[in-house]
Amino acid sequence: MVESQARRFFGSRVSRIEDDRLLRGRGRYVADIELPRELAAKFVRSYEAHASVAEIELGDAVEAEGVHAVFTGADFADSEIRCVSSYEGFQVSAQPILALDRVRFAGEALAMVIADDEYLAEDAAEMVFADLAPLPVVLDLDAALASDAEVLHDGWTDNAYVRRAVKTDGFDKAAAGAPHRLTIDLRNARHGAIPMENRACVADYDRGSNRFTLHTTTQVPHLIRAGLALAMDVPESQIRVIAPDVGGGFGVKAQLYTEEVACCLAARELGRPIKWVEDRREHFVASHHSREHRHRVTGYFDDLGRILALEADIRVDMGAYSVFPWTATMDNGMAMGILPGPYKIREYSATGTPVCTNKTPYGAYRGVARPAACFSIERLIDQIARHRGLDRAEVRRRNLLGADDYPWHSPSGLVYDSGSLAESLESVLQLGEYDVLLTEQAEARAQGRLFGIGLVAFTEQTAHTHQEFKQRGVPIVFGYETAKVRLDASGTAVVSASIHDHGQGLETTLAQIAADRLGLDLDKVRVEYGDTNQVAYGAGTFASRSAVLAGGAVTRAADDVAATLKEVAAHELEAAVEDMVIERGRLSVRGSPVVSIDISELCRLTYQRPERLPEGIEPSLESSRTYDAAPGTGAYTNAAHLSTVEIDPMTGKTAVLTYAIVEDCGPMINPMIVEGQIFGGVAQGIGTALFEEFLYDENGQPQSLTFSDYLIPTSTDVPDFAVAHLETPSPFTIGGIKGMGEGGAIAPGAVIASAIEDALSHLGETVVTDLPLTPERVLTHIDQAIAQGEGQ
């Protein structure tokens, strides 16, 4: 139990500390790092999606101006990325650092050119010719599972990484007894996180100590260290990973990449630092993709629209290789787990198949599988509403978990700790003025305009630790995060954490927590992260967990330090330790505030006047602690989103007009940061809903290689937001905090699909099942609705 302590900064809209640096262009990113004697790397990539490598002709590249070396697969054949799930029957893929005899996706690295600078490396890379003999390509995940499909890895029986199934005991009976059933097939397009900063790394190898230092754009420095140690067979103590400022991650920087291994190996080989900076064209093919799910869901329900049983078949296109540290089963596992969502569904049957195809490997992206799961269940609820002739809000009301249902043991084995689902739904209807919108819609229709309202409720699993990851079959079970708090002799605190801040505002929120626990001003706290030499172990930032886990670890470590301060102060002030109050830079005696001493004075004393310390107290104001949010099943944030759209009937172009959010992530450390996270997430979700899609031609050639082909939402595509908060604390976490970093990105696909379908509902029936809703797809829905309406 954590002792209560006055909250001065917790809960307030403190401006972000890091913004001063970042907004003034004073951030320091990997590409800004210049090491003495560094060389530039350029990768030669496969232009075929699937081919055997006949020969790689280096031609004039080796002799070209400024070139130091050209590496090919054989040079790095001792290393590989192999991430094995503990699920039974998992088929193992081994990703070579540079391709060996076969390439499995367009963009896979075939050779690595090292030259004096990136221009010369680029020039020489053009001289390398890869003779590739095309093999049949496997591009579609359903085609990949056909019995006659080309099998992509040696020794595999088919292209399923694994096949999984869960089923509750009562499912068959409940399904058979249900008066109604509805099945829909849903597709989410393959797309990606698209951070502003592409990937980059600088690898340095010290021959004297046999040690590697890798500066890299990652969210998870400690996991990169673990992955490098495995891939290169080097002890972890010999690897230091540094992630300085990172220009956005969103999951795409939460995996180990072959380029990172290649740069380390090349640095060791050449004895010089090797720098690689990805360009955007590479990013589209070489940085991990995400989101490509296909679900078939069947709802069994009663006359009132209450779901009695839910059935789902989940297929995810995981691309060519299993990625470290998540394996190829992460999205599948998450989707199977969370698909029943915020609803009181007791009977559930799900099958799941992560599929191997000739596409870029698949990694994390904000929301991991939850956008697809939310899309499926919410689309199903809307269809049930239509089937029963009920209002969409009413069907949700009838199915949502109530306050009394917590803790809820979901039919997929999750434990929902707490929430305010019904309340957030009612609040968003108010905030978004649902009643007014219905009138507006009637008016719009009278004028021949297509105006629609979308509504979604969801729960966001956050801060899940060992229980969840054990279940997901990952080789490294992520649990705790670590924080070290140290007061220096000047009386300022340094907080070092195993999480990484790349836009989430954690530098500020962790400082807020530490400042409160230590009774310091915010400017007396510095938060540092991103260096495996700062704290020994931890996982990093992903899965909406850093505020909870690092926040908890900071609380614990700061309280340790505060306890020592109290001992020293009590000794100085000749008072009892229990009577010490720590507040606003001073320690005082409870009840007699004039008897006090400055924290800075205590710090100076502790380090510089050891003779004045009480007996048994060491001259150290430092503590390193971990926190794992036991029982490790996660804290559940919930939210409801309501949005309106208008569609151009002639072109199918959809404009998002309004967007309202009511969200409950428990007590907010900094509401401004919470809102920033939500708005950014929704903006990305609008990309999922309307724009983003990696396209391929029939040979597996990527068609989305620039930002004129791959569209992301810009400021003109994102409406203003209305937002309101509820604060239901988690019974499981320190301070009741819940994670919320991903939530914004989860719902928009479902909300906007719902709104578009609603905008057309007076014309006739059409079921919106595929994202993104490009103008052409929307026009097809308009045609379908009109045809169906006329056919009636």
Added chain:
Amino acid sequence: MLDSDDIGRRRREPAKRAARDEIDMNDRGPVRMKPPKFDYHAPDTVREAVAVLADVGDSAVVLSGGQSLIPMLNLRLARPTDVVDLGAIDGLANLEPVDGGLEIGAMVTHRQMETNDLVASITPLAQHAAGFIGHRAIRNRGTIGGSIAHADPAAEWPAVLLALDGTITLASAETTRTVPGDQFFEALFTTAKRPDELITSVYLSGRFQNSWGFSEFQRRTGDFATVAVAVGCVIATGAVVEARIALAGVAERPVRCPDAEQALIGTRPGRAVDAAIAARDSFEPVGDCHGSTEFRKRLVFAETKRAVTQALGPDLESRANA
């Protein structure tokens, strides 16, 4: 407040260093891009510029706003041996009323076209269309001459030039000539301009200033047009006596649509729809990631109908419809 014309006219200092040098963008150190190697020229006069072009031959390219060329260099889609920057030449960014129309220097920026009063009064269609080009940062740099020379089939200026019966003036070391827009655009990114020639100005007619229309479909604000339609009409005593309808994004070059133009002549009712149908049936736009041929044909219909309705005005069109 600075007049945007002054900003546009003010001589831009070309970076007087080898293109491969590191350029200090700020105190954070070098920012690099990766074009292939080339020689860089920054002539002070048109005469010097065309001399370089004559000298180097067709492996030289001209740099104006750089909003198309620089990306092509960085993607290594263009591999010139020499780059001739027009940024230091005076007198290429003037706007002058001539014979009821507008003579526009090649280096006039999109943004100048969007904000200049002469453009708004003499060629309001051009002023309106300018706002659809990219984002403001692009419009601040990109030039009308660059866009016409580049001849992207989805670009606004080539279509506007056709709709406003424009001409292009070209200079080479030997001679200066003026080519009508209708003969200028030949194929994808290919024009009647010879490699040794420079566009010095374009001319747009003023006779369409009372009846014009422009409508464009873009996936997002600032994107290249999927389809854009520019319409210029001359109306006399309630009847359309001349109509020019030009489309971007429907073929490998900007094109006029004679059938749609024909549909507008006179006073027949329902002309906007007739023209839209004619336009839709005239083209088979190639499909890509932004939409299939079928989809694009529907856009042609929608945008033609809108542009024509705008050109005829609600009164004329509804009177005709009645």
